[in-house]
Amino acid sequence: MANSKPKAWIVTVDMGYGHQRAAYPLRHLAYHGIINANRYPFMPAKDKRIWQQQREFYEAVSKFKNFPVIGELVWKIFDYFQKIPKFYPRRDLSDPTLQLKGTINLIKNGWGKHLIEKISTNKKIPLITPFFIPAVMAEMHGFPGEIYCLLCDADVSRSWAAAIEPKTSRIKYLAPCQRVFDRLKLYGVPEERIFLTGFPLPQENLGSSDFGTAKLDLRHRLVNLDPNRKFISNFKDTLEATLNMRSFPKTTNHPLTISFAVGGAAAQKDLGVKIIQGLKAHIKRKKIRVFLIAGVHRQVKQYFEQKIVALGLKKNLGQEIRILYEPDKQMYIKKFNQWLRQTDILWTKPSELSFYCALGLPIIIADPIGSQEEFNQNFLVDIGAGIVQDDIRYVDEWLFDWLKNGRLAEAAAKGFLEAPKMGVYNIEKVISKHLAEMKKIKTITTY
Numbered sequence: 001m002a003n004s005k006p007k008a009w010i011v012t013v014d015m016g017y018g019h020q021r022a023a024y025p026l027r028h029l030a031y032h033g034i035i036n037a038n039r040y041p042f043m044p045a046k047d048k049r050i051w052q053q054q055r056e057f058y059e060a061v062s063k064f065k066n067f068p069v070i071g072e073l074v075w076k077i078f079d080y081f082q083k084i085p086k087f088y089p090r091r092d093l094s095d096p097t098l099q100l101k102g103t104i105n106l107i108k109n110g111w112g113k114h115l116i117e118k119i120s121t122n123k124k125i126p127l128i129t130p131f132f133i134p135a136v137m138a139e140m141h142g143f144p145g146e147i148y149c150l151l152c153d154a155d156v157s158r159s160w161a162a163a164i165e166p167k168t169s170r171i172k173y174l175a176p177c178q179r180v181f182d183r184l185k186l187y188g189v190p191e192e193r194i195f196l197t198g199f200p201l202p203q204e205n206l207g208s209s210d211f212g213t214a215k216l217d218l219r220h221r222l223v224n225l226d227p228n229r230k231f232i233s234n235f236k237d238t239l240e241a242t243l244n245m246r247s248f249p250k251t252t253n254h255p256l257t258i259s260f261a262v263g264g265a266a267a268q269k270d271l272g273v274k275i276i277q278g279l280k281a282h283i284k285r286k287k288i289r290v291f292l293i294a295g296v297h298r299q300v301k302q303y304f305e306q307k308i309v310a311l312g313l314k315k316n317l318g319q320e321i322r323i324l325y326e327p328d329k330q331m332y333i334k335k336f337n338q339w340l341r342q343t344d345i346l347w348t349k350p351s352e353l354s355f356y357c358a359l360g361l362p363i364i365i366a367d368p369i370g371s372q373e374e375f376n377q378n379f380l381v382d383i384g385a386g387i388v389q390d391d392i393r394y395v396d397e398w399l400f401d402w403l404k405n406g407r408l409a410e411a412a413a414k415g416f417l418e419a420p421k422m423g424v425y426n427i428e429k430v431i432s433k434h435l436a437e438m439k440k441i442k443t444i445t446t447y
Helices: 018-029 045-064 070-080 098-108 113-119 132-140 178-186 212-225 230-234 236-242 269-278 280-284 298-310 329-340 352-359 371-383 392-404 407-418 423-431 435-441
Strands: 008-012 030-036 127-129 147-150 171-175 194-196 257-261 289-295 321-325 345-348 363-365 386-388
Touching: 008 018, 008 113, 018 030, 018 329, 018 352, 018 423, 030 113, 098 132, 113 132, 127 132, 132 147, 132 171, 147 423, 171 178, 178 194, 194 423, 212 230, 212 352, 212 407, 230 236, 230 407, 236 407, 257 269, 257 329, 269 280, 269 289, 269 298, 269 392, 289 298, 289 329, 298 321, 321 329, 345 352, 352 363, 352 371, 352 407, 363 371, 371 386, 371 407, 386 407, 392 407
Parallel strands: 008 030, 008 127, 127 147, 147 171, 171 194, 257 289, 257 345, 289 321, 345 363, 363 386
Antiparallel strands: none
């Protein structure tokens, strides 16, 4: 890439991790740092109150989902209004949803106008946002530059088409995969306003556009994931050509490591404890290491610590069991990316982290929360980069079977080979307005 990078307003939201994680790799393009639409200096009290109500409602429903009997019912009702319709048969799906209509009514009444006025300083500087609401705010409140909405899942609901009339809207879209590209067309978005870029992955994990860092990490990871060299032996020539190496290392630079990532609402923290409990014997023998990703939740960190002590694993805390907690979300994401470099298996619900399989990380898929995560799970399974978790009570059996037969090694390789990795670089090309490059981006081969 050229030394002179294009600049854009990067506007995200501080709700969960997905929108923050999508914005983080684009921070070098930010004209004035990454801006949180729901948390920035001098925000009007009315705007702040609306954002807070939306966040609190979603987190409450996510946590309440685990409440016996009624919790599941409440969640199904909530999820129904943001459900992604079946793709086939292809048909006109452009009618706006109740969710989108409600959002637009709030914006008509002034929600977000203060923010858009603050960033409407130069029509040559575009806006990139990984959440549909700031995109709608920008269009309705007269943002003078180009508006790009970055989508964060492998399929999306109608709300993400971000306008009552998508055909006449000027919002452009950065699609993470082919299905989203095709879905937006069903919602009425003209093809010329959709760019198939891929999801933006952290450059510190990729190692620039040649993926040198990702390849180096994958070499060591495959040795841990394939102790019997079953997969490596069967596909040795292909792997060595793909990874630009003559042979695999005899020993790795870290022990076999699982990272379990708790979501933004911390609704699945109990699963992390069950993983530790099921692998207790292996942890005590120092055969496996587990990273528990508590994120920005202090109470989740404390919960993990208490349960680890109760399981008789206090001596292993800080060594074979490590907890990642950072109160600052940007610092958390930075450290999380660092920890991923010594992670062999990423265990998580199928959130935006599904796209991180492109780094060569096999994903054990925890139960999805919401319609979009079910489609993320389909994405992972379809390309062979993710495996749905089995009965957690017997994790010490099926996990090591998957290691012995090379199944996890195969998932790591398929993720690296099949999933999109060029998101950051393609987004740079789009906002640079290089028309020749934009034509290339519209094909899936640019991944």
